[in-house]
Each structure stands twice: as structure tokens, then as C-alpha cells.
């Protein structure tokens with residue numbers, strides 16, 4: 001959904017232009033804004049402009065006040081307004097209360113601590129097998145070998161989708177949010193919708209022990225006067241896949257890059273199993289794969305002396321908040337022992353990531369497998385980054401891994 005801008009904003013760093021995110025120059029711009037202009041008005045080549053909020057406390061304030069800052073008119077820059085209208089108050093991430101609570105209860109029923117504990121050994125197995133493949137080949141492209149299949153395989157397995165479909169489902173999910181061409185995005189999303197409609201039909205006939213069957217049962221139980229339609233359900237299955245795939249992939253791959261850039265931290269991690277938990281948060285803080293989120297102001301309000309008018313769009317920038325020196329000591333240091341660590345990579349407030357526990361378990365399993373099995377990690381060519389102001393991380397990561 002990152003539409004290329006037809007006209008560039010001149011005279012300033014254009015945060016709406018995905019191309020500016022191909023390298024890490026955006027971090028310096030976000031640092032500058034956070035320190036000098038924390039609630040900044042950003043012009044737009046093809047629109048009225050939007051607000052840019054960069055301090056940790058202000059980002060939390062926007063995230064927390066969902067009656068003043070609405071999600072149901074879109075939650076990212078560059079979204080297609082027709083596509084947003086089609087899913088508003090039906091797909092969890094693009095909904096406002098009271099509808100949000102109903103959908104969250106339904107989707108949340110698949111991510112309870114109990115359900116997640118039951119997945120623990122599958123997570124270990126999937127991560128272990130992927131790391132074996134990477135280690136066997138010695139030199140590999142880490143995104144396609146490990147980081148991309150990891151979340152896709154897990155969520156597809158949890159959904160009970162046939163193994164033969166996993167790769168295609170993963171590719172369609174990426175294309176549906178990341179393809180530069182709007183028609184391609186539309187085609188990929190349509191294909192995913194049709195695919196899940198067929199899966200729903202099949203699971204109604206033949207329920208199983210999988211996430212889709214249990215969410216269908218939960219939807220029937222919660223029916224009441226406003227039952228969930230199959231279209232609502234399909235939207236949320238696709239929403240779960242979108243939420244899971246890119247973000248987890250970029251966290252794992254971006255974490256590996258950070259470890260190669262900070263060899264002393266990598267050595268400390270190899271020596272000390274006690275660092276795994278804090279390492280998960282520090283990798284999330286550092287990579288900040290969900291770069292911004294968007295809200296729309298519902299009635300005039302003030303923030304840092306600026307009047308935000310009803311209808312204005314407000315963007316909050318995780319990458320800036322995660323490096324706010326008011327909250328993080330020496331934020332420019334990658335420190336796997338950092339504690340406390342109030343990173344905002346999963347968002348905050350009502351829409352805080354419903355899959356956070358699953359994501360943490362995957363990242364922890366990855367860190368654990370890496371530290372116990374891998375001796376040396378070396379970059380084996382240039383790293384390419386996803387040029388996106390929405391989900392960002394390595395898209396090409398050639399590495400040489402040697403067994404411990």
C-alpha cells in the first residue's frame with residue numbers, strides 16, 4: 001500500500017515517500033523532529049498534509065486516546081481510501097470501539113496464553129529446522145531461507161492450511177501490502193480473500209483442531225444480534241497473516257544485522273543464556289519494523305501547543321519513540337541487557353498487537369537457536385532494505401553462518 005508519490009515534497013525530508021526508507025537516513029530525520037519539532041506539520045505532494053508525532057510520551061498519548069484518534073479511517077499513510085472503507089469496522093486493526101472490542105474478543109480467542117503455550121514446541125521445531133537448513137548451506141540469503149518462512153510457516157500451520165499452500169499464501173500477503181502497483185495489491189488481496197472463503201467453507205463441513213475452526217466456533221458463540229459474516233471472518237484471517245508476516249520477518253532479519261554490527265553484544269549473548277529475554281525487547285526496539293501508524297482526529301484538540309483539527313491525520317513514529325532519550329538511556333546503544341525497555345514496537349493502548357506473545361516466542365526461539373548453534377555470523381554481501389515507511393527491514397541479507 002506504499003503508493004509511489006507522483007510529486008515530491010521539496011525542501012524537506014519526505015516521510016511520505018517510501019523511497020526515502022531504502023537506507024537508514026530516516027532515523028536522523030526522526031531524531032531531528034523528536035528534538036526540535038515533536039509535533040510537526042508535514043506537507044504532502046498530493047494531499048493536505050499530516051501531523052508527525054515523534055516523542056515517546058506523545059506517541060503513547062495518541063495511541064491511548066482512541067476516541068479522539070480514530071483508526072477506522074485508515075491506520076497507515078498511502079492506504080487506498082476505497083480499500084479502507086471496505087474493511088472499516090470489520091477488520092480489527094481498522095476498527096473503533098465498540099466494534100473493535102467485539103472483533104478483538106474474537107481474534108484474541110486464538111491468542112490466549114494457553115493457546116500460545118500449546119504452540120511452544122512447534123515454534124522450537126520450525127525455528128530449529130530453518131536454522132539447520134541455513135547452517136547446512138553455510139552461505140545463504142537469510143531472508144528467504146529463515147526469516148520469511150518462519151512466521152508464515154507457523155501461522156499457516158496454526159491455521160491448519162495445507163503445507164503445499166504456505167509459500168503462495170506468504171507471497172500473496174507480502175504482495176497485498178507491499179507491491180508498488182495498486183492493481184497488483186488488489187489482485188493479491190482478492191486471491192487471498194477467495195482462498196480463505198474456500199477454507200471457511202471446508203472447515204464448516206469438517207472442523208479440526210486448528211485456529212480457523214476454533215475462531216469459527218467462537219464467532220458462532222458470539223453471534224448475538226450482530227453476527228460476524230463470513231466476509232468479516234475472512235478479513236480478520238487475512239489481517240492476522242498481514243500482522244504476522246512482514247513484522248516478524250523484519251525483526252528476525254534486522255536483529256541478525258544488528259548482531260553482526262555489534263560483535264561484542266553477539267559474544268555476550270553466546271556466553272549468557274540469561275540475555276535472551278532482554279535481547280528480544282532490544283531487538284524489537286532497535287529494528288522497529290512497524291515504522292509508523294496513522295490515526296484521524298475526531299474533534300479539535302491540542303498537542304504541544306498545536307491545534308489538531310477534526311479530520312486531520314496524525315502519524316506516530318515508533319522508530320523515533322524507541323530512541324527517545326527521555327525514556328531510554330543512551331538510545332543509540334544496542335544493548336541486549338537493556339532494562340527497563342519500554343519499546344513501542346507492538347504499539348500501545350487498545351490496538352496493541354494481539355499477536356505480541358506469539359511474536360515474542362518466535363523471536364526468543366530464534367535468538368536461543370542462534371546463540372546455541374551458531375559460532376560466527378558474517379555478512380556475505382550488501383544488505384538491501386525494504387523501501388517502506390510502514391514495514392521496514394532487510395529484504396536481502398546474504399550471510400555466512402558457521403556452526404558452533
Ligand code: HEM
Pocket residue numbers: 071075092093094104107155239240241243244245247248251289290293294345346347348350351352353354355356358359
Ligand atoms: C515482531 C512482530 C510484530 C510487530 C512488530 C507487530 C506490530 C504491531 C503493531 C504496531 C500493531 C498496532 C497497530 C495500530 O495500533 O494501528 C499491531 C496490531 C496487530 N497485530 Fe501485530 N505485530 C507483530 C506480530 C504479529 C503477529 C505474530 C500477529 C498474529 C499472528 C499479529 C497480528 C496483529 C493484529 C491482528 C493486530 C491488530 C490489533 C488491534 O487492532 O486490536 N502481529 N501489531
